[in-house]
Amino acid sequence: MTPKYSLVHLTAADCPPPDFIRLAAKAGFDCVSLRSIPTRMHREEKSVGENITGKMPFALSENPALLRETRRAAKTEGIEIHDTENARIFDGVNVQDYEKDLEAAAELGIHHILTNIWTEDAMFYEDAFGRLCDLGAQYDLSVNLEFVTWSGVKDLNAASELLRRVNRPNQGIVLDTLHFYRSGNTVKDLEGLPKEWFRYVHLCDCPAEIPMEREELIRTGLEERMIPGSGAVDMRAILKQIPHVVRGIEIPNRRMTEQMGMEAYLTKALADTKKYLDDSE
Numbered sequence: 001m002t003p004k005y006s007l008v009h010l011t012a013a014d015c016p017p018p019d020f021i022r023l024a025a026k027a028g029f030d031c032v033s034l035r036s037i038p039t040r041m042h043r044e045e046k047s048v049g050e051n052i053t054g055k056m057p058f059a060l061s062e063n064p065a066l067l068r069e070t071r072r073a074a075k076t077e078g079i080e081i082h083d084t085e086n087a088r089i090f091d092g093v094n095v096q097d098y099e100k101d102l103e104a105a106a107e108l109g110i111h112h113i114l115t116n117i118w119t120e121d122a123m124f125y126e127d128a129f130g131r132l133c134d135l136g137a138q139y140d141l142s143v144n145l146e147f148v149t150w151s152g153v154k155d156l157n158a159a160s161e162l163l164r165r166v167n168r169p170n171q172g173i174v175l176d177t178l179h180f181y182r183s184g185n186t187v188k189d190l191e192g193l194p195k196e197w198f199r200y201v202h203l204c205d206c207p208a209e210i211p212m213e214r215e216e217l218i219r220t221g222l223e224e225r226m227i228p229g230s231g232a233v234d235m236r237a238i239l240k241q242i243p244h245v246v247r248g249i250e251i252p253n254r255r256m257t258e259q260m261g262m263e264a265y266l267t268k269a270l271a272d273t274k275k276y277l278d279d280s281e
Helices: 017-027 064-077 095-107 122-137 156-166 177-182 214-223 235-241 254-260 262-278
Strands: 005-008 031-035 080-085 112-115 142-146 171-176 200-203 246-249
Touching: 005 017, 005 262, 017 031, 017 064, 017 262, 064 080, 064 095, 095 122, 112 122, 122 142, 122 156, 142 156, 156 171, 171 177, 177 200, 177 214, 177 235, 200 235, 235 262, 246 262, 254 262
Parallel strands: 005 031, 005 246, 031 080, 080 112, 112 142, 142 171, 171 200, 200 246
Antiparallel strands: none
16 A cells, blocks of 8 residues: 655645645645644643644634634545644643634644643543543544653653553554654554554654753754654565555754755655655555
């Protein structure tokens, strides 16, 4: 089966969803991953914001006109909106507050949402993740946990342990190759995990050296991701374990986009990624 390639919104986070869809179509992608779920932030919560997660998303649930334009753009361009993010879990969050965002996602034909965890309170985030899965099921949405090296759930092992405890039929894991590499996971960690947990991945590359400072992990993760095949991450080995997944390309890189322009950068990224991964098939 020919794999699908998705453009992940963090790559061009300032781009409104309709324009982002048109950009993805011009570059040759099959589908897109949007950032359309704003953080429903507790008034005392300070740790989840633009400084650690990138530009704030476009709240489609609060903008019916933008929602309609996004739907029209996807239909006109023949682009699937595969998934959206990010229903974050953090201290004080009430996941029920995300319901209107999940409803908007369902209106766009989306079947998958992403979450990650920004609290160290394991009892709280286990309960919240389970409740978010239950809420997602009402809208035919899978809920997929992305582990992030500077978050509360930092690696694949912690993510898989959480899923085993929560045990919902619509739960899953988003494997971001940057976080996989920088958290010290190996391909062996994928062995034995249920394949159905993995619906899509975020692909990018990075240098072999891993930053030691949290601030540098964040900065490079938001501004200096590399095109797959140009760095140290063995994405071929990863995808051999989960070959069925949609291949999301998430490569925000300020220098490259300033030099090349966004459309040329994305066109090159998709072509280079396909060439690199096709070599392993």
